[in-house]
Amino acid sequence: MKVGEVCLFTKDVIQLSNFYKSLLNIDNGSDDSIHQFIISEETTLTVCYDETERKENSQNICLAFTVEDIDFQYERLKALGIKILQPPTVRPWGATNMSFLDPDNNLIVFRYFPKE
Structure with a gap:
């Protein structure tokens, strides 16, 4: 069994995706503000807008x-x-x-x- 995906929910997909793309030195060619896949070898990091209100650092x-x-x-x-x-x-x-x-x-x- 492999971990297939880790998903981070956020209110700002562009900002968080750009952070991870810079961090991982990956260009996924996407500027989607709702959902982005950031693929690194076998595992996918997904950043997704889910409209849920969260308190700071509650993840x-x-x-x-x-x-x-x-x-x-x-x-x-x-x-x-x-x-x-x-x-x-x-x-x-x-x-x-x-x-x-x-x-x-x-x-x-x-x-x-x-x-x-």
Whole structure:
């Protein structure tokens, strides 16, 4: 079994989609304001307008992306103007993680696992 899709509900599909397209360095060729697929390898990240009123940061979700070079990503995100909540930090289990928020205040973690 594979995870086929993760969907983020939002009031601003364009803003959130553009954030993730920039973050993932993907151009899906879409400017749809209701629904966008952002495909990364085998999994699809979908951003969808669902007309539901939500309080700030009520999604209770964390998206984690495994990266090859955490220091490069840290500098890239800072250059994009993304506020980093936690800079690259080695965790007790050996991974190096950093965290930040997307425009809808969903928590995002970039993680790096050292090669054995």
